[in-house]
Amino acid sequence: MKSAIRLGMVVVSVLAVIGLMAPVGALAAEAVKIGVIYPLTGGAAAEGRELRAGAELAAEIINAVYKNISMDMAKSQGIKSLGSAKIELVFKDHEGNPTLGADLAKKLILDDKVVGIMGCYHSAVTKTVSAVCEQYGVPMINDSSTSPDLTKRGFKWFWRTTPHDTTFTTDLFNFLKGLTEGKAKGVKAVPKAQIQNLASACEKTEWGSNVSALIESFAKEYGFTVKKSILYAAKSTDLSSEVGSLKAVKPDVMLFASYASDAILMLKTLKAQKAQPKVLWGQDAGFEAPEFKDTLRDDIVGVLTRTVFLPKVASVKKVAGEVDGFYQKKVGHSLSGASARAFTGVQAWAAVLEKAGSTKPADIQKAANAIKIPADQLIVPWQGIQFATSGEDIGQNILGSGMIGQYQKDKDGKISLEIAYPFDLATANLIFPFPGY
Amino acid sequence: METLKSALDFSDFPRLDLVVAGSLAILFLIFPVFPHSSFAMATMIQFLMFSLYGMGWNTIGGYGGQVDLGKAQYVGIGAYTTTVMLVRWDIPFWFSMPVGVCFAVLWSFVLGYPLFRLKGHYFAIATIATSLVLKDLFEVWDFVGAARGLEISPIKFPPPDFLRLIFKEDVYYYDVILGFFFVGILYMNWFRKSRLGFQLRAIKDNEEVARSLGINVHWAKIKTYAIATAFVSVVGSFHACYIKNIEPEDTMSLDISILIALMAMLGGAGSLWGPIIGAGILIPLKSYLKEWLGATAGLIGIDLILYALIIMVISAFEPRGIWGIVQKVRRRRQ
Numbered sequence: 001m002k003s004a005i006r007l008g009m010v011v012v013s014v015l016a017v018i019g020l021m022a023p024v025g026a027l028a029a030e031a032v033k034i035g036v037i038y039p040l041t042g043g044a045a046a047e048g049r050e051l052r053a054g055a056e057l058a059a060e061i062i063n064a065v066y067k068n069i070s071m072d073m074a075k076s077q078g079i080k081s082l083g084s085a086k087i088e089l090v091f092k093d094h095e096g097n098p099t100l101g102a103d104l105a106k107k108l109i110l111d112d113k114v115v116g117i118m119g120c121y122h123s124a125v126t127k128t129v130s131a132v133c134e135q136y137g138v139p140m141i142n143d144s145s146t147s148p149d150l151t152k153r154g155f156k157w158f159w160r161t162t163p164h165d166t167t168f169t170t171d172l173f174n175f176l177k178g179l180t181e182g183k184a185k186g187v188k189a190v191p192k193a194q195i196q197n198l199a200s201a202c203e204k205t206e207w208g209s210n211v212s213a214l215i216e217s218f219a220k221e222y223g224f225t226v227k228k229s230i231l232y233a234a235k236s237t238d239l240s241s242e243v244g245s246l247k248a249v250k251p252d253v254m255l256f257a258s259y260a261s262d263a264i265l266m267l268k269t270l271k272a273q274k275a276q277p278k279v280l281w282g283q284d285a286g287f288e289a290p291e292f293k294d295t296l297r298d299d300i301v302g303v304l305t306r307t308v309f310l311p312k313v314a315s316v317k318k319v320a321g322e323v324d325g326f327y328q329k330k331v332g333h334s335l336s337g338a339s340a341r342a343f344t345g346v347q348a349w350a351a352v353l354e355k356a357g358s359t360k361p362a363d364i365q366k367a368a369n370a371i372k373i374p375a376d377q378l379i380v381p382w383q384g385i386q387f388a389t390s391g392e393d394i395g396q397n398i399l400g401s402g403m404i405g406q407y408q409k410d411k412d413g414k415i416s417l418e419i420a421y422p423f424d425l426a427t428a429n430l431i432f433p434f435p436g437y
Numbered sequence: 438m439e440t441l442k443s444a445l446d447f448s449d450f451p452r453l454d455l456v457v458a459g460s461l462a463i464l465f466l467i468f469p470v471f472p473h474s475s476f477a478m479a480t481m482i483q484f485l486m487f488s489l490y491g492m493g494w495n496t497i498g499g500y501g502g503q504v505d506l507g508k509a510q511y512v513g514i515g516a517y518t519t520t521v522m523l524v525r526w527d528i529p530f531w532f533s534m535p536v537g538v539c540f541a542v543l544w545s546f547v548l549g550y551p552l553f554r555l556k557g558h559y560f561a562i563a564t565i566a567t568s569l570v571l572k573d574l575f576e577v578w579d580f581v582g583a584a585r586g587l588e589i590s591p592i593k594f595p596p597p598d599f600l601r602l603i604f605k606e607d608v609y610y611y612d613v614i615l616g617f618f619f620v621g622i623l624y625m626n627w628f629r630k631s632r633l634g635f636q637l638r639a640i641k642d643n644e645e646v647a648r649s650l651g652i653n654v655h656w657a658k659i660k661t662y663a664i665a666t667a668f669v670s671v672v673g674s675f676h677a678c679y680i681k682n683i684e685p686e687d688t689m690s691l692d693i694s695i696l697i698a699l700m701a702m703l704g705g706a707g708s709l710w711g712p713i714i715g716a717g718i719l720i721p722l723k724s725y726l727k728e729w730l731g732a733t734a735g736l737i738g739i740d741l742i743l744y745a746l747i748i749m750v751i752s753a754f755e756p757r758g759i760w761g762i763v764q765k766v767r768r769r770r771q
Contacts, residue, residue: 041741093727098687099680103479106607107728110475127588128682135591135605149585154592204576205686209584231576231584233686 031088032079032359034349035108037101037119037129038342040093043234044121046260046291047338051121051144052091053331054339057323058346059087069322071377073350081357087350090114094125096234101125105132115359116140118345121338123147124206130158139364141352143345144338146284147210151388151396157361159368159387161348162341163400165207165283168306169214171402172281173222175304175421176253179279179432184420186429195278197227199251201242201266202283203258204231211257211283227251234262243269253279260289267296267303271437278433280304281404288337293407293415300407301415302431308380309340310405310417312427320379340380348373348385375399381425406431444627451767458710465615469608476728478607482679484720485614486672491701491712492621493668497661498698499706500634502641503553507564508697510571511666513689514541515673517575520587520683523594523601530602534674541670542663549659565691572689586684589677602678610679617671625709628664637661641707669697703751705760714759722747 036055039048063086066074078084090112094101101120108114109132116139120126126145133140134155142150142160146168151160175184182189200215202208212229219226227249232242243266246254254277258266263286270280280303286292287305311334314321320335323343327335335343348371353359356367373385383399405417408428418428447455468481490508497503518537522528552563576584589603596605604610628634636657639647648654677683696719704715726740755762 098682098684099676102680102682103476103483106479107474107476124586124682124684124687128680131588131591131681135596147585153588153590204584205684206585209576 031086032082032353033088033090033112033114034346035092035105035112035114035117035119036089037092037094037104037108037117037125038121039096039125040091042095042097043261044096044259044285046289047121047285048093050289050336050338051342053327054335054342055089055118055143055346057327057330057339058343058350059089061323061326062087062346062350066326069326070319071323071347073347073377079350079353081354082359087346087353089346094120094122094129096122096125098122098124098128102128102132105129106136109133109136109138114138115353116349116361116364118143118349121145122205122207123150123210126150127206130155133157137361139352139361139368141345141348141368143348144341145207147206148214148393149206149210151393154394156394157365159348159395159397161345161385161397161400162308163382163402164396165211165214167400168283168402169211169218171306171404171421172215172255173218173224175404176224176279177222178421178423179430183423184430184432185423185426187432190432192223195252196225197249197251198224198253198255199228199246199249199277200226200255200257201230201232201239201246202256203234203262205234207285208234208257215255224253232262234259236262236265239265239269240273242266243273243275247273247275251277253277253281255281255283256287257283258286260286260291263287263289263292264295267292267299271299274437276434276436280434281306284308284337288405288417290333290336297415298409299437301409302407302434304404304406304420305417306402306404307337307417308382308400308402309335309337310403310419311335312405312417312419313379313381313403315427316425317379317381319376320381323379335379344378344380344385347378351385440627443630444623446630447626454710462619465618469611475607476724478611480721480724482607482611482614483724484716485611485618486676487697487700487716487720488713489614489617489621489672490669490697491704491716492625493665493672494697494701495625495665495706495708495712496628496637496668497658497665499701499708499711500629500641501637501658501661502707503658503662504557504561504698505564505662505665506561506691506694506698507566507568508665508669509689509691509693510568511541511545511669512673512676512693513571513575513683513685514544515670515675516677516683516688517581517587518670519674520589520677521581523589523678524587529600530674530678531600534671537674538667538670541666541673545663545666546659549662553655553658553662565694568689568694569691572685575685575689582684584685586682586687589681591681602675603681610675614672614675617675621668622709622713629709633657633660638707699748703748703758705758705763708760711758711760718759719744719748 038051061074063078078086092104117133118141120129121144123145126142130140134157140158146165148164148166179190180192202212216226228246230242282305284306288307314324324335351373352368352371355371356363369389375384382401385397386399388396388398404421406420407415408418409415419425420430498505515537518540519533522533548567555563575581594603596603636652640654700715700719701712705711723744726743730740
């Protein structure tokens, strides 16, 4: 009897140990670390907060089951092909400094042993970080830098989900052309002479200077005249002389590439100097940061900005509405272009890891080159994600597209972005000309 | 031979200083052998780079008492010369670096002649202005990549390449910059005891008296400014190969000029060890505060507050910097 009890106890103990071990085994799938380098302090800290919140939300959805979100990655916990391993984002702050970015990339690769890297918003920082990744053979998915040159370097370890500035600038000139053809919602055809003269002011790092060059080349192609084109320091505390020189050429269309703090300062200075352009357009970034809207309020009614996400997209795309609702609950406001792109970047990482079924760089590289994420899985209004594997733009998502939004005031006095371009998706009549100050 | 003897002669320092300095030198030499993180290695490289920048600044700013806040322009000249020569004509670092020094020294003569007619705050402001103007010019100069800058592509220039100073592992960069660092210390040790070194200290104490002793004050300042420039330019060239990407906003910003002056001032301007102590405290402090607190949600920016607080406390306690505190303690003991 005693030995039977003993045997029973042994069996129970063994089963208990196995029982204890089973969940450990299930949890044993180590978290997959992705290094995320963003500007969390400095001039673009506002955008950094947005980017971080977007990336964190995506990781949360990947790591748990959310039945009310109709995305494949929300239906299971973690990365299935890696034993349900969770995604762990390791954030670093580059302050907009390319040198610091490169150091952080090395730290993430060598010390934190991340599987891959994502970031960095500032194209100049993405340039140095991607060079480090290329040297170490570590995959990097860029979610939010739009300088076209980044994917023209023939790198084998660099992929970009967001469309770049060539796409966005094409959208801008198609928008201006459409305006002259009467395609804009609620606006009769505008004689080209009324919007012939352009002036641009862009911040002077990799991103802004590229935008400035693109505006000049597209203007020639589309038959517009760039009367003035200036580059300025995003850290500037005074932009009066810049605005003064823009105003001096009496432009019909004013175009900007600015981060948050300088975009706000630029608009305040434009108001102070009573600038009267007919179109005022910003190349995303600062022009759609929540701070931009909250600080300037009524002064931005009529301002246009290119973006990849507008809350209005939620009305056309179910999945965008679901994620936007979740984001609003967590952060207190709607997704912006920055947070939506960060979200999509992490989503792309999850999809690539799922396809690779391994954390070996070579397997990830193979998977990234072969991946195709369908449009219905994305919150951004793109046709999907598929990276170019040959040609000039290696690693660029060939299915991305841009939008142009316009700040408008609704009946309740709330200011929000309405879709102005593509014209067939327009959600409100375009305010033209810009009401001015 | 006499120069080398003088450079190697540290006998006027107290024994304790030499023991500490010697131990640190050995530590620096064996640092790569010990297990270390890549972050620690990057911090050490930054420390050595800023020590050298500081040593350069210390000649004119410390010994000469001329507050120069425009050193970033010479970082830029060194960095751009090396990168342009490498990217456009495939000329290796060890050849382009001295060429960069020549350009920087030449530019320092062009600027130094009129600038040293100015004194005190006016000189400091003028150095800032010249540096910013040069940066603005580089930002619109297409030949050097304008505002977008230039990249040393890892595909076009694969590592390891000692001649072009292209490595994958930071340890090789550490070895090179450590070599420059030791040469820099020896040079500074010679400089402080040289005729020019004494002339500068006389100028710093009283320019009129120095002039009455027959010192050509203007020429002495210009010469020293050129020496300071050479130091900075060498490190600028190194920086280009280390980072492999340069652009005016990153390489020639006012922040760099201020940081260079700040390290030397905080460590102790006008002393051999001052710039090294300044860089040795501020660089790790900045890096590690950022690493521990920088990206932590809810604490973003607190690293900068702490960093600024430490600088304010040290400068309020002893305006002559940390080396001043050490000397004060020593005097009290004596």
